[in-house]
Amino acid sequence: MPSKGSAAAVKLAEPPVAAATFKRFFEDMLLIRRFEERASQMYGMRLIGGFCHLYIGQEAVVVGMQAALKDGDSIITTYRDHGHMLACGMDPKGVMAELTGRRGGYSHGKGGSMHMFSREKNFFGGHGIVGASVPIGTGLAFAHRYRGDGFIAVSYFGDGAINQGQVAESFNMASLWKLPVVYVIENNRYGMGTSISRASARTDLFHRGIGLGIPGEQVDGMDVAAVYDAAQSAAEHARSGQGPIILEMLTYRYRGHSMSDPAKYRTKEEVDKMRSEHDPIDHLRQRLLNAGMAGEAELKDIERRVRETVAEAAQFAQDCPEPDPAELWTDVLAEA
Amino acid sequence: MSTDVLMPALSPTMTEGKLARWLKAEGDHVQPGDAIAEIETDKATMEVEAIDEGILARIVIPEGTEHVAVNTPIAVIAANGEDVSAAAPAAATQHSPHPEPAPSPMARDRAPPPAAPVPAPAGKQPGYTGATATITVREALRDAIAEEMRRDDSVLLLGEEVAEYQGAYKVSQGLLQEFGPRRVIDTPITEQGFAGVGVGAAFAGLKPIVEFMTFNFAMQAIDQIINSAAKTRYMSGGQMGCPIVFRGPNGIASRVAAQHSQCYASWYAHCPGLKVVAPYTGADHKGLLKAAIRDPNPVVFLEHELVYGESFEVPTDPEFIIPIGKARVAREGDRVTITAFSRMVKLALLAAEELAKDGIAAEVIDLRSLRPFDAATVAASVKKTNRLVAVEEGWPFAGIGSELAAVMMEECFDWLDAPVKRVAGKDVPLPYAANLERLAVPQVEDIVAAAREVAYR
Numbered sequence: 161m162p163s164k165g166s167a168a169a170v171k172l173a174e175p176p177v178a179a180a181t182f183k184r185f186f187e188d189m190l191l192i193r194r195f196e197e198r199a200s201q202m203y204g205m206r207l208i209g210g211f212c213h214l215y216i217g218q219e220a221v222v223v224g225m226q227a228a229l230k231d232g233d234s235i236i237t238t239y240r241d242h243g244h245m246l247a248c249g250m251d252p253k254g255v256m257a258e259l260t261g262r263r264g265g266y267s268h269g270k271g272g273s274m275h276m277f278s279r280e281k282n283f284f285g286g287h288g289i290v291g292a293s294v295p296i297g298t299g300l301a302f303a304h305r306y307r308g309d310g311f312i313a314v315s316y317f318g319d320g321a322i323n324q325g326q327v328a329e330s331f332n333m334a335s336l337w338k339l340p341v342v343y344v345i346e347n348n349r350y351g352m353g354t355s356i357s358r359a360s361a362r363t364d365l366f367h368r369g370i371g372l373g374i375p376g377e378q379v380d381g382m383d384v385a386a387v388y389d390a391a392q393s394a395a396e397h398a399r400s401g402q403g404p405i406i407l408e409m410l411t412y413r414y415r416g417h418s419m420s421d422p423a424k425y426r427t428k429e430e431v432d433k434m435r436s437e438h439d440p441i442d443h444l445r446q447r448l449l450n451a452g453m454a455g456e457a458e459l460k461d462i463e464r465r466v467r468e469t470v471a472e473a474a475q476f477a478q479d480c481p482e483p484d485p486a487e488l489w490t491d492v493l494a495e496a
Numbered sequence: 497m498s499t500d501v502l503m504p505a506l507s508p509t510m511t512e513g514k515l516a517r518w519l520k521a522e523g524d525h526v527q528p529g530d531a532i533a534e535i536e537t538d539k540a541t542m543e544v545e546a547i548d549e550g551i552l553a554r555i556v557i558p559e560g561t562e563h564v565a566v567n568t569p570i571a572v573i574a575a576n577g578e579d580v581s582a583a584a585p586a587a588a589t590q591h592s593p594h595p596e597p598a599p600s601p602m603a604r605d606r607a608p609p610p611a612a613p614v615p616a617p618a619g620k621q622p623g624y625t626g627a628t629a630t631i632t633v634r635e636a637l638r639d640a641i642a643e644e645m646r647r648d649d650s651v652l653l654l655g656e657e658v659a660e661y662q663g664a665y666k667v668s669q670g671l672l673q674e675f676g677p678r679r680v681i682d683t684p685i686t687e688q689g690f691a692g693v694g695v696g697a698a699f700a701g702l703k704p705i706v707e708f709m710t711f712n713f714a715m716q717a718i719d720q721i722i723n724s725a726a727k728t729r730y731m732s733g734g735q736m737g738c739p740i741v742f743r744g745p746n747g748i749a750s751r752v753a754a755q756h757s758q759c760y761a762s763w764y765a766h767c768p769g770l771k772v773v774a775p776y777t778g779a780d781h782k783g784l785l786k787a788a789i790r791d792p793n794p795v796v797f798l799e800h801e802l803v804y805g806e807s808f809e810v811p812t813d814p815e816f817i818i819p820i821g822k823a824r825v826a827r828e829g830d831r832v833t834i835t836a837f838s839r840m841v842k843l844a845l846l847a848a849e850e851l852a853k854d855g856i857a858a859e860v861i862d863l864r865s866l867r868p869f870d871a872a873t874v875a876a877s878v879k880k881t882n883r884l885v886a887v888e889e890g891w892p893f894a895g896i897g898s899e900l901a902a903v904m905m906e907e908c909f910d911w912l913d914a915p916v917k918r919v920a921g922k923d924v925p926l927p928y929a930a931n932l933e934r935l936a937v938p939q940v941e942d943i944v945a946a947a948r949e950v951a952y953r
Contacts, residue, residue, distance in 0.1 A: 234700065268733035275731035284699050285732070289723050295689045296724060299696020306652070306678065306702060313696075329689025336684070491734035492768050494792040496820065 179453035185227065185384045186448060187462045189219035189441050192243040194470045195252055196415075199242065199259055203419045207478060208259045212273045215243035217414040220440035221346050222247040224387025225314060225407075228395045232309065234300040236284040236293050237316035239274035240346075240413075244316060248281040252473035262480035269483040270491065290351075291324025293317060294343070298330040301341035301404075312340040312398040320351025322365050331404065335372045338403035342394045343369070345408045346381065352417040353425040366408035374404050381409030382438040385447075412438070498578060499548050500569040501532070503557075506542050508750040509801055513537040514562045515570060524552045526573060533559075533570065538632060538805060539666040550575045621779050626813040628779075634804040636778040637667045637743075640785035641705060643814045645675050648703065651789055652679040654694055655707030655744075664709045665745060665804055691717035691742070695724045698740040703789060708744035711760045711798065717742075718763075725794035726769030741788045743797035746774070747838060747889045748937055750802065754925035759890030761837065762899070764796040765866040771820050772867040774798040776841035778808030780864055783818030791820060800839040823870035825877070829857035832947045833877040835900060836887040837863040840938060844887055847943035856951055866896060874900065875907045882913040883950040887943055892920035914950035919943050 196214045203212050215222075218240075226235075226247040237244045245255050250266065258265025258276050266276045274288040284300060287293035297315025304311045321327055322345055334341050345365050349356050356363045366376030375397070379390040390407055397405045412434045416423040423431075448454040503513065517534040520526060531543035532552065546552075553574035557564055564570065631639070645651045657664045659672040659682040672680040683690040687708065694704040708714040714721065725738045748757040764772045771793055775781045781799070788795035826841060827848050836844040841862045848858040859877050863870065878884050884904055886897035897918035904916050922936045 236696075266733065267731055267735070270733050271731040275728075277728075277732040277735050279735050284696070284736070285728070287724070289719060292692060292719055292724055295692020295720065296696035296699065298689075299693040299698070300700050301696075302693055303697045303700030303702050306697070326688045326692060329684070329686040330692070332684060333686065333689055333693060491730045491732075493771070494729065494734075494737055496787070496791045496793065 179448075181227070181388075182385070182444060182448055183454055183458075183462070185220075185223050185388070186441070186444050186454075186459070187466060188223045188247060189384065189444065190463060190466045191252070191469060192219045192223070192246050193441055194466050195246060195256070195473065196242060198470050198474050199256070200415070200419065202260065202474065202477070208273070209261065210272055211239070212259065212419045213240040213417065214413070214415045214419075215240055217434065217439075218346060218348060218381065218411045219243060220384035220387050220444075221344065221381045221409045221411050222316070224384040225316075225342075225344060225391045227388050228391035229314065230311065232282065232311040233395075234282045234284055234297075234304070234311065234313040235316070236297040236300060236313065237286065238290060238293055238318060238321060239286070239288045240318070241274065241276065241286045245276055245278070245283060245286075248278065248283045250276075250278050250281055250283060252469055253476040256473040256477035257480045260477040260480070261482065262477060263483045263487070264476065264480035268487055268491075270487065291317070291321045291326050294321065294324070294327045294330045297343075298334050298339060298341055301334065301339040301398075302337070304340055305337070310399065312342060312395060314342045314344060314395075316344045316346060318351065319345060319347040319349065319356050319365060320354075320359065322368060323360060328368075331369045331372050331374055331406075334404040335369065335374050338401065340398040340401070341404045342391075342398050343374075343404060343406045345406065346411055347408055348411050348413045350413070350417065350425065353421065353423075355425065364408065366406055369404065369406045374406055376406035376408060378408045378410060381411035382434075382440045382443065384440055384444055498553060498572050498574045499550070501544065501546070501571040501573060503535070503564045503566050503568045503570050504544060505566045506535070506537055506540060508752055509805070510537050510539075510566060512563050512565045515557050515559055515564050516541065518555060518559045519543070520552045522552055522555055525576075526550060526552055535564075538634060544570070546573060548573055548575075550578070553578075621783075621811060621816075621818075624811050624813075624816060626811055626816065628809040629812050630807050631778060631810050632805055632807050633778050633781050633799075634665065634667055634669075636782040636808070636810045637785055637799065638669055638671065639810075640782045640789070641668070642671060642674065644786055644789040645671070645679060647814070649679075650701065651703045651705065652681065652697075653705045653707060654681045654683060654690055656683055656685055656709050658682060658707050663707070665801060667804070668707070687713050687716035688720060691720040692724065694740055694742075695720050695738060698725070698738045698794070699728070699736055701739075703739045703741075705741045705743060705789060708742065710749075710756060710801075711744055711746040712756050712758055714742065714744065714760070721764070721770070721794070721796065722767050726767050729793070730769060737792050738794045739792045740794045741785070741797055742794070743785070743788075744799060745801040745804070746798035747800050748802070748926060748933075751928060751930065751933060753928040757926040759888065759921065761798060761866055761888065761890055762895045764798075765869070765896065765899075766894075769794070770867055771795040771865070772798065773820055773865050774837040775864050776803065776836075776838055776862055778806070778810040779816075780818055780824070780862070782810050783816055784820060784864065787817050787820050790817070795820070798838060803839050803842075806842075818864075821865045821868040821870060823873040824862040824864055825859065825873070826862045827858065827860040829859035830880055831857045832883040832885060832951050833859045833861060833874065833881045834885045834887060834943060834947060835861045835863055835874055837866065837896070838889065840887045840889055843938060843940050844943055846940045847947065850940065850944045851947055854953065856947060856953055858947055863896070869899070871903045871907065874903070878904060878908045879911045882911055883947075884912075884916045885919060885943060885946045885950060886916060887919045887938055889921050889937055891923055892918055893923060895920055914952070917946040917950050919946045
């Protein structure tokens with residue numbers, strides 16, 4: 161996997177701090193992994209309907225990014241959003257209950273997998289139209305600049321969205337107006353079933369803003385330390401008034417585009433190779449052990465805690481009743 | 497041979513202007529391309545250029561003259577060596593560089609002058625006793641925006657040419673000067689992009705007014721308007737709000753053909769999660785735009801280029817607001833109900849005048865708001881008149897008139913004495929030729945004929 165910001169480039173903090181940070185990364189990534197595995201299982205049991213896009217394999221991207229942000233920064237992403245919500249600190253119970261379409265879900269069961277929000281956590285969705293969240297994320301940055309509050313927006317999207325016209329439109333305005341936004345391209349190599357080489361004239365995407373004066377960097381998105389390092393510099397760039405910046409995260413999704421995707425467009429060997437050689441969670445686990453930052457028992461403890469959290473979320477999402485029928489008519493318009 | 501210089505039309509809809517200043521004096525030599533005068537309209541100031549070489553023999557219209565009609569001779573240019581004292585203005589029609597169509601059997605199909613007289617001074621608002629001023633719709637919109645921007649720092653204006661250029665249709669005249677570039681923002685030509693930026697800013701709690709140069713261009717942005725602005729409140733279980741106004745001219749203009757002449761009323765009115773407003777009078781433009789800006793929901797505010805220049809008495813009180821969702825009885829009658837919105841209200845009122853001459857008292861209802869839709873006011877009227885003519889400029893299929901016909905079936909079935917009649921734009925892309933354009937959009941006589949038909953007269 162090509163890599164610019166390798167692990168060697170990570171500026172490790174003092175050992176105790178680094179250990180705590182990495183253990184948190186491990187737990188956060190593991191939570192996403194286990195949550196998504198459970199969602200997959202529940203989808204198979206028909207407890208979850210519609211489209212369901214899993215984040216398995218890409219966990220390092222959002223965990224490393226979010227760790228570099230401040231409370232008050234705004235986040236927006238597309239429909240592969242479960243991991244982002246968990247990384248924003250949203251309650252796994254509320255996320256899972258939305259997947260099952262229950263009243264305890266973040267959108268009271270009216271949004272589903274692709275459309276969830278948390279005003280409290282400044283998570284602005286959860287958007288189902290490829291590319292459409294990018295101008296909205298640019299608008300979030302516009303609002304931060306308008307208010308002069310010192311916060312930034314982070315807009316996540318995939319290698320499929322990059323070819324949408326409105327993404328280019330957003331890059332132009334963000335650079336023109338020097339908006340505080342970090343664009344995170346999660347390049348998992350496939351836009352649904354079309355590989356990047358069949359959809360983009362150039363397969364490296366970090367340079368897409370260069371003609372507009374937006375710096376870009378390619379990052380090993382399977383290495384949470386590399387992501388965290390790049391995220392800190394990018395956030396600082398945006399926060400300091402220098403305008404937008406693009407981070408291309410080279411990553412991989414192990415599962416299909418959605419639950420109904422048999423993934424015939426790539427080989428099993430390709431997937432297996434990524435899983436066995438580049439898995440972000442295994443990678444970090446080994447690093448924690450090798451560097452003596454955590455012992456086997458401690459990691460087992462984390463794994464048990466995560467398993468319990470996910471089990472609770474799954475139970476809540478199944479026990480929670482469906483929305484009241486009256487809910488059909490609420491939240492269309494606000495009272496003027 | 498002398499040539500008349502005629503008052504030029506600066507836009508498809510201009511009918512008159514002010515001769516602001518002469519840049520050349522009588523006796524001056526002029527070359528083709530020389531600026532000889534400055535003329536002003538409510539939208540713009542532009543120079544008149546000489547098109548022939550010669551001597552500016554006579555200035556016919558002195559500078560400072562207001563209301564000079566298009567095609568009026570304003571000066572005479574004599575050929576070099578010609579006796580300039582003999583040069584007199586000829587009749588405009590003989591030398592017009594923009595000839596009016598010659599009288600022909602087709603003459604009745606020619607477009608009417610856009611500034612047809614308003615039938616009744618649609619002025620004082622019921623219940624409003626404060627001060628008013630006579631201003632154009634363009635100014636009423638500007639005043640509404642300015643008042644709301646003064647009141648609330650989170651209100652901003654975003655769009656193409658809204659700042660430095662002062663608005664493509666001069667609606668935002670003076671706003672950049674008063675509020676500065678932080679709040680009055682020129683965008684690149686990038687409708688989908690800036691509509692999405694507006695939506696994001698609104699999600700974050702700002703109150704953007706997004707101007708589309710025309711709603712034809714908003715088709716590029718309709719995904720952001722529907723999928724992002726209208727649906728997110730619902731999809732978030734009420735957590736998210738999108739207090740945004742999408743506004744601009746909608747419908748036909750004058751001779752701008754199919755891609756620039758479309759009514760989107762039924763498109764937007766179709767969608768839950770949006771409010772859709774299409775006013776006619778100056779007071780309604782002002783009061784409803786202020787309500788739209790204060791509304792916590794996305795509002796599509798449909799204006800009309802042919803109405804911008806019309807003058808009305810408009811309340812000056814900054815707290816004058818018209819709630820969205822109420823139709824207005826623009827003229828009372830008991831024989832037939834005519835519903836209309838936007839510019840079609842004017843035609844409906846003219847039709848009612850015609851009908852009154854034959855003793856048919858038409859009640860004209862200005863719908864004003866298409867979402868929420870004030871079915872109750874229409875139903876109450878139809879229960880009195882037992883007849884409905886639904887007028888709109890847009891296409892008939894699945895239009896506002898179709899919706900009204902359905903509502904009448906559901907709510908007034910036993911009161912109807914005639915089938916609901918729709919008067920709508922013809923089911924074709926709008927043609928360019930003047931005669932065809934006139935045939936394609938509803939005219940006063942179409943409304944009169946429809947009203948007679950349902951009144952069996």
